[in-house]
Amino acid sequence: MAAIASRPLLLIRPAVLPGFGLSLGVSSFFITLIILFPVSALFAYSAELSLAQYWQAVTDPRVLASYRVTVSAALYATLASVLIGLLLAWVTVRYDFPGRRLLDTLIDLPFALPTAVAGLTLSVLLAPSGWVGQWFDAVGIKIAYAYPGIVIAMTFTSLPFVVRTLQPVLQDFAKEVEEAARTLGASRTQIFWRVILPTLIPALVTGGAQSFIRSLGEFGAVVMIAGNIPFRTEVSSLMIFVRLQEFEYPAAAAIATVILLTSLLLMFALYVLQGRVLRWQRSAG
Amino acid sequence: MKRPQQWHQWALIGLGVGVAVLLLVLPLVLIFTRALSGGWELLAANLSEGFMQHALGLTLLVAVLTVPVNMIFGIALAWCVTQYQFRGRRLLTTLIDIPFATSPVVAGMCYLVVYGMEGLLGQWLSSRDIQIIFAWPGIVLVTIFITSPYVARILIPLMQTHGNDEEHVALTLGANGWQIFWRVTLPKIKWALLNGVVTTNARAVGEFGSVAVVSGTIMNQTLTLPLLVEQLNNDYKVAAAFTAAALLACMALLSLLLKSFMEWRQERLEALALGG
Numbered sequence: 001m002a003a004i005a006s007r008p009l010l011l012i013r014p015a016v017l018p019g020f021g022l023s024l025g026v027s028s029f030f031i032t033l034i035i036l037f038p039v040s041a042l043f044a045y046s047a048e049l050s051l052a053q054y055w056q057a058v059t060d061p062r063v064l065a066s067y068r069v070t071v072s073a074a075l076y077a078t079l080a081s082v083l084i085g086l087l088l089a090w091v092t093v094r095y096d097f098p099g100r101r102l103l104d105t106l107i108d109l110p111f112a113l114p115t116a117v118a119g120l121t122l123s124v125l126l127a128p129s130g131w132v133g134q135w136f137d138a139v140g141i142k143i144a145y146a147y148p149g150i151v152i153a154m155t156f157t158s159l160p161f162v163v164r165t166l167q168p169v170l171q172d173f174a175k176e177v178e179e180a181a182r183t184l185g186a187s188r189t190q191i192f193w194r195v196i197l198p199t200l201i202p203a204l205v206t207g208g209a210q211s212f213i214r215s216l217g218e219f220g221a222v223v224m225i226a227g228n229i230p231f232r233t234e235v236s237s238l239m240i241f242v243r244l245q246e247f248e249y250p251a252a253a254a255i256a257t258v259i260l261l262t263s264l265l266l267m268f269a270l271y272v273l274q275g276r277v278l279r280w281q282r283s284a285g
Numbered sequence: 286m287k288r289p290q291q292w293h294q295w296a297l298i299g300l301g302v303g304v305a306v307l308l309l310v311l312p313l314v315l316i317f318t319r320a321l322s323g324g325w326e327l328l329a330a331n332l333s334e335g336f337m338q339h340a341l342g343l344t345l346l347v348a349v350l351t352v353p354v355n356m357i358f359g360i361a362l363a364w365c366v367t368q369y370q371f372r373g374r375r376l377l378t379t380l381i382d383i384p385f386a387t388s389p390v391v392a393g394m395c396y397l398v399v400y401g402m403e404g405l406l407g408q409w410l411s412s413r414d415i416q417i418i419f420a421w422p423g424i425v426l427v428t429i430f431i432t433s434p435y436v437a438r439i440l441i442p443l444m445q446t447h448g449n450d451e452e453h454v455a456l457t458l459g460a461n462g463w464q465i466f467w468r469v470t471l472p473k474i475k476w477a478l479l480n481g482v483v484t485t486n487a488r489a490v491g492e493f494g495s496v497a498v499v500s501g502t503i504m505n506q507t508l509t510l511p512l513l514v515e516q517l518n519n520d521y522k523v524a525a526a527f528t529a530a531a532l533l534a535c536m537a538l539l540s541l542l543l544k545s546f547m548e549w550r551q552e553r554l555e556a557l558a559l560g561g
Contacts, residue, residue, distance in 0.1 A: 017452055018462035021516050023365035030358045031380050038395035041405055047399040057374060084304055091301035095289045099527065103302065105545045106309050111484075112537035112544075114491025116511040117530040120518055121312040124319070131315065132307075141301040156308060210480065217388025220493035237390040237494065244394075249403050256394040260387060267386040271379065 042260065045185035046253040057243075057254035065231040065247040065256075066239045073147065073235070074215035077154030081211045082204060084155070085162025092163075107163050110156050119224030122153055126225070145227030150235065153225045161214065162207035169203045202277040209270045213263050306352025313534060320531035321522055331528040340507050340513040343421065344490055347509060351428045351489040356482055364466070367444040369454070378441065381434050384431065389431060393498025396427050400499075408515045420503030424509065427495040436481035443477050443551075444470075473558070476551035480544055487540040491533060 011020070046054065054131040092104045110118065124130055126144040126185070143149050164235055173196065181195045219237040226233040234242075236259050243252035289295050300536045321328060329335060362381060366374050384392065399405045400417040410417060417423045451473075471478075493511045500507040501517060510529050517526035 008369045010373065011369065012372060015369050017456060017465065018450065019364065019466075020369050023361045023368075024371070024470050026358065026361040027365050027377060028321075030361075030433075031377065034426075034433060035380060037385050038392075038399050038430065039387075039430070041399045042391075042395045045404070084308075087297070087301050091298050094287075095294060095298055096287060097289060097298050099302070101545075103305055105541055106305060108541055108544065109309050109537065112487045112491075112540045114493060114511045114533045114537070116493045116514045117316065117491070117533050117537075118312070119515055120526060121316050122532055124523070125312060125315055131311065159308070186521075213386055217386075217391070217494075219388065219390050219497075220511065220515075221331065224518065237388050240390050240394055241498070244397075249398075249401075253394060253398055256391045260391045263386040263388065264383070267382060268379075 046257045050104040057251040066234045066236045070235045076151045078212040079214045080155045082208050089163045089166035115220030119221035121223040149225040153221040158211035161210040165203045165207035174284040318532045319527035340508050340510045346509045348489040350425050364439045389494025393495035396471035423499035432485045435484045439481040476547045480547040481544045
């Protein structure tokens, strides 16, 4: 009851259960200290640069090249993880086959396996002498220590997002709708493209966006496989590191603000989109 | 769900399993093959190296300190946003997603500019002989940041579907807040909470980018296992790198096993609650 008296402005409905002050206090204290304070400190630190210095740090040709590499590789990786994720979610939800549970558990491996281990393993696997890399080397394609390696590392680390957002939607998908379409004479491909896929789009967008955000920021797996050649296979996160090693702290902070702002904007855009899509689905349903 | 009958269904399954083997199973096989390529004796020798033991100890220390902090925070936040209607509720659930969207290197950078020598608090801390950056407290702090959303993110949707009728009943029967939490809420969410703890732990053990920024990578001092993997690989000690990698892969596989067991238990708990 004390909580009602002391916080009349915050509560919309009176708190019935005790503990509002304590739980809100602990959460806000933690969020402020652990999340908000360091994040705003980064902006405060980079604000010490003059506008011209800031602009120079974030538009250095080598840094610009790293944005191109990161964004394009993340786009390819997102496309790959949407396609593979759709396949894996479909197979594990729709069919019962030996090894299904094992496959379903293994899908989370990229989240559980440390990214440095993933990077090391993929680079050895895809090196010109590796188990998989030798087949590509024979036809003159270089994967590890080159651009394709970055795409594969990003695909690996972001793979579970699409699968895990799609699975519950596929599970809830009403069989009756599909059967109704069939009795109305729709072919299998028509059912997939016109009936099933449209209901999956919100989940595909959510999972895809999460994959993209994750790929933009991925570091451990990427640096171990990319070869890190300036202008060609350096990602933006690595540029922060390069500047730190040159003791150019303000420049490193400036690049960090660009990456942070981009991913925060993407996150908020996704929230807005999700709000719209949910409303649209509710009104349709 | 059904048994596949037609050839094209089997073909789809084959394709899915093929992709999974290529992307997920083959790397695992490679890790353990390479770790064992020199035989068991070499593996044991690599494992008993001082730097390996130190890295393992530091990694476990970071996890042991990180997990309880984020567990308490996760429970507090989930309780707060699911049991009360208040202004700023959506803001809290949005802010907690910031670590998900932040690149690990950027997270490390944020902590560097607060606690580093050039940072806001760095001078003040070093005048009192407190070292955070390039020492273990910095590693713990960034790991707490990176892994902070997991427990809350797993608990919130579950507690939302449960509602709070049972808690209200307990209150009218005279239970106090702590009794309600321990005897009514916790039994309903315990497997999900453990799942969150395992997820937090797995991420804490494997964190690389943010730790790399604040650790300074000093051998036998601030090298966690993931950093050691990279360091050894850079020094062309690939066999030793794969030993550390295999150790981490074992922990990851254990987490996966525990996770799927806990998800199964929580599902059974939900099914029982619905049936009862």
